[in-house]
Amino acid sequence: MAIPPEMLVLARHLLTYEAAEGEPAESIGARELRVYERLRSCVDAFAGAAAFHALASRALVLAMSRVPSLGAVRIAVDGSLQGPGELAPQIDTDRNEGNEDQADDGGVVLIAQLLGLLDVFLGESLAIRLLRDAWPSGTFDDSNAGNGRKA
Amino acid sequence: MRTPAKVAIRKLPTGIPGLDEIVGGGLPEFSFNIIAGAPGSGKTTLAHQFVFANATPERPALYFTVLGESAIKMLRYQQQYTFFDPAKLPHAIRFINLSQVVLEQDLGAVLEEITKAVEKASPAVVVVDSFRTMVRKPQSEMDLQSFVQRLALFLASWQATTFLIGEYAEEELRDNPIFTVADGLFWLRQTAERNSIVRKLQIIKLRGQASVPGLHTFRITDAGVQAFSRTFGLMGHLKNPPSHRRLSFGIPELDAMLGGGVREGDSVLIAGSSGTGKSVLATQFIAEGIREGEPGIVAVFEERPQAYAERATSLGLDLETPQKDGKLEILYLRPLDLSVDETMHAILDAVQKIDAKRLVIDSLAGFEMALSPGFRADFRESLYRMIFALTGIGVTILSTVEVDESFVEFPFSTYSISFLTDDIIRLRYVSIDGQLRKIMVVIKMRGGNHAKDIREYEITSKGVVILGNRLTAYQGLISGLPVHWDRSYAEEGPSDQPGIRTKSKRP
Numbered sequence: 001m002a003i004p005p006e007m008l009v010l011a012r013h014l015l016t017y018e019a020a021e022g023e024p025a026e027s028i029g030a031r032e033l034r035v036y037e038r039l040r041s042c043v044d045a046f047a048g049a050a051a052f053h054a055l056a057s058r059a060l061v062l063a064m065s066r067v068p069s070l071g072a073v074r075i076a077v078d079g080s081l082q083g084p085g086e087l088a089p090q091i092d093t094d095r096n097e098g099n100e101d102q103a104d105d106g107g108v109v110l111i112a113q114l115l116g117l118l119d120v121f122l123g124e125s126l127a128i129r130l131l132r133d134a135w136p137s138g139t140f141d142d143s144n145a146g147n148g149r150k151a
Numbered sequence: 152m153r154t155p156a157k158v159a160i161r162k163l164p165t166g167i168p169g170l171d172e173i174v175g176g177g178l179p180e181f182s183f184n185i186i187a188g189a190p191g192s193g194k195t196t197l198a199h200q201f202v203f204a205n206a207t208p209e210r211p212a213l214y215f216t217v218l219g220e221s222a223i224k225m226l227r228y229q230q231q232y233t234f235f236d237p238a239k240l241p242h243a244i245r246f247i248n249l250s251q252v253v254l255e256q257d258l259g260a261v262l263e264e265i266t267k268a269v270e271k272a273s274p275a276v277v278v279v280d281s282f283r284t285m286v287r288k289p290q291s292e293m294d295l296q297s298f299v300q301r302l303a304l305f306l307a308s309w310q311a312t313t314f315l316i317g318e319y320a321e322e323e324l325r326d327n328p329i330f331t332v333a334d335g336l337f338w339l340r341q342t343a344e345r346n347s348i349v350r351k352l353q354i355i356k357l358r359g360q361a362s363v364p365g366l367h368t369f370r371i372t373d374a375g376v377q378a379f380s381r382t383f384g385l386m387g388h389l390k391n392p393p394s395h396r397r398l399s400f401g402i403p404e405l406d407a408m409l410g411g412g413v414r415e416g417d418s419v420l421i422a423g424s425s426g427t428g429k430s431v432l433a434t435q436f437i438a439e440g441i442r443e444g445e446p447g448i449v450a451v452f453e454e455r456p457q458a459y460a461e462r463a464t465s466l467g468l469d470l471e472t473p474q475k476d477g478k479l480e481i482l483y484l485r486p487l488d489l490s491v492d493e494t495m496h497a498i499l500d501a502v503q504k505i506d507a508k509r510l511v512i513d514s515l516a517g518f519e520m521a522l523s524p525g526f527r528a529d530f531r532e533s534l535y536r537m538i539f540a541l542t543g544i545g546v547t548i549l550s551t552v553e554v555d556e557s558f559v560e561f562p563f564s565t566y567s568i569s570f571l572t573d574d575i576i577r578l579r580y581v582s583i584d585g586q587l588r589k590i591m592v593v594i595k596m597r598g599g600n601h602a603k604d605i606r607e608y609e610i611t612s613k614g615v616v617i618l619g620n621r622l623t624a625y626q627g628l629i630s631g632l633p634v635h636w637d638r639s640y641a642e643e644g645p646s647d648q649p650g651i652r653t654k655s656k657r658p
Contacts, residue, residue, distance in 0.1 A: 043223075044248070045246075045247060045248065046216075046222050046241070046246035046248055047221060047222040047223045047246070048216070048221075048222065048249075048250040048251060049251055050250060050251075051221050051222065051223050051248070055223070121224070122227060122230075123227070123230060125237040126226060126230065126240060129237060129240050129241060130241065133241045
């Protein structure tokens with residue numbers, strides 16, 4: 001399933017927020033993991049670990065079709081990631097049909113797919129409210145859906 | 152010395168149209184309530200409406216989900232309702248999932264989780280959905296009873312109004328300890344009757360205030376649950392003082408037969424077979440009311456409003472202008488699967504909207520047929536409640552009813568509803584001089600004297616026109632097969648017994 005471009009944009013914005021809050025010399029993939037964990041914490045609180053696990057598993061399968069290296073990642077029963085090193089940025093030379101300016105790393109794609117599923121199931125309005133709760137200092141514009149959500 | 156004041160229990164709006172009336176003005180604040188019913192009966196939707204109506208960021212609602220419907224799916228579906236305001240999430244309404252605790256730990260741990268969340272948020276409303284799944288694991292009755300009592304005590308002390316939602320069967324009512332602890336018990340039922348679904352709500356228990364007893368119809372629409380009180384929302388309305396005013400039909404001879412017209416606030420029944428002019432009389436009644444400045448409602452079931460208005464035009468009565476002026480509403484009520492209470496609510500809404508003084512129901516047979524089969528059994532009882540409620544606030548109701556013409560009896564209605572009408576006007580065909588003619592007679596007027604005359608009438612381009620004086624030259628008119636009676640011979644002729652008159656057929 002193709003990733004809606006606005007979800008990729010949103011995922012990158014979330015990573016930007018995390019970059020601002022993280023250590024300057026943090027390990028590769030740490031930002032992606034923090035974004036993922038924030039989303040997990042948010043969804044887990046209102047829907048439970050099982051619900052998050054189901055969503056994350058689906059997102060992972062969808063993301064693997066674009067970033068095959070994500071096949072090494074597993075979703076634990078509590079929804080946490082196992083093998084998160086695979087989230088690190090990497091160039092996927094096999095799949096460049098989107099003509100993106102930059103190849104997406106596994107973490108961005110996984111997060112974008114997860115956001116896409118939240119959008120599908122909860123709708124834009126509730127999904128944005130959930131993100132606002134997870135990133136209180138972030139700015140999310142839900143009045144401009146046509147151009148994607150802006151940070 | 153001042154008498155110490157009793158505790159005042161604030162009543163919270165339920166957010167469900169019609170339910171405030173049923174529960175006696177609103178839900179008691181800090182009460183501990185159960186919403187019970189089978190799957191699909193509307194329990195979660197009802198709770199959501201209450202939550203959305205009462206939660207604020209300062210006093211939020213905590214909605215604990217347990218095993219059962221996933222919160223994600225619940226939100227996906229619930230946001231389709233118009234009452235769902237996403238702006239209330241996540242600060243005014245917070246969803247908290249307890250599945251893991253329930254699955255892995257005991258009720259003590261569940262109580263601890265709820266306690267922590269409540270102490271942190273100080274919520275005005277707490278919902279546990281579904282409570283039944285939470286306590287489904289085997290445990291002793293004392294554990295469950297102790298858990299429920301501690302939960303109820305804690306939540307009330309923290310000034311939260313609580314709903315526990317559960318799939319319960321009615322046979323569990325007697326033995327389940329949670330029903331004993333609960334302050335309020337709302338039971339939702341959904342049954343299939345022939346091809347119709349009938350939803351009913353019962354307040355089995357509500358501490359601290361009087362609720363309207365019985366089963367109340369409810370419906371789930373895009374707006375959520377809507378309940379229809381058996382009192383039609385007219386409970387507490389001041390009754391109009393008894394009026395001595397008489398309302399005219401616009402037919403002087405008929406008004407005279409009625410002792411000056413229909414008494415305001417009466418329920419009038421016009422009974423007759425097909426084609427006797429029941430609808431014409433009803434139309435004249437409503438048109439005369441409008442002419443006298445009394446707004447009116449016509450509930451039609453057998454023809455569309457446009458056709459009804461056009462027929463009135465053919466009688467020289469203008470029903471188009473008053474509709475445009477907001478003085479008249481013609482309701483066409485042929486919905487599928489509507490309950491009698493819903494139909495009556497539509498009528499009541501229209502009555503209240505234009506402050507109607509006259510209401511025509513044309514006809515009772517059409518009304519009954521418009522209802523889904525499952526509701527027809529309640530028809531008489533509901534009709535009684537509606538007429539009682541409406542006449543109580545001074546609305547004068549005129550209903551038409553078709554009766555089968557009989558030559559051996561003189562029925563007033565096939566519904567045995569004459570007991571709920573104050574006045575009855577009977578129309579019928581008679582065979583006179585080789586013609587099928589029409590007669591009318593006032594059978595009953597509860598509010599006073601009326602003419603006993605049997606009068607002949609015709610339906611003309613001006614409506615019902617009463618002809619001449621009472622028919623004195625015939626006997627057995629109400630049988631439909633009268634005998635011409637030579638009065639002069641009878642009065643002058645011999646009679647073996649006093650009071651018995653001799654009939655004489657005209658050659």
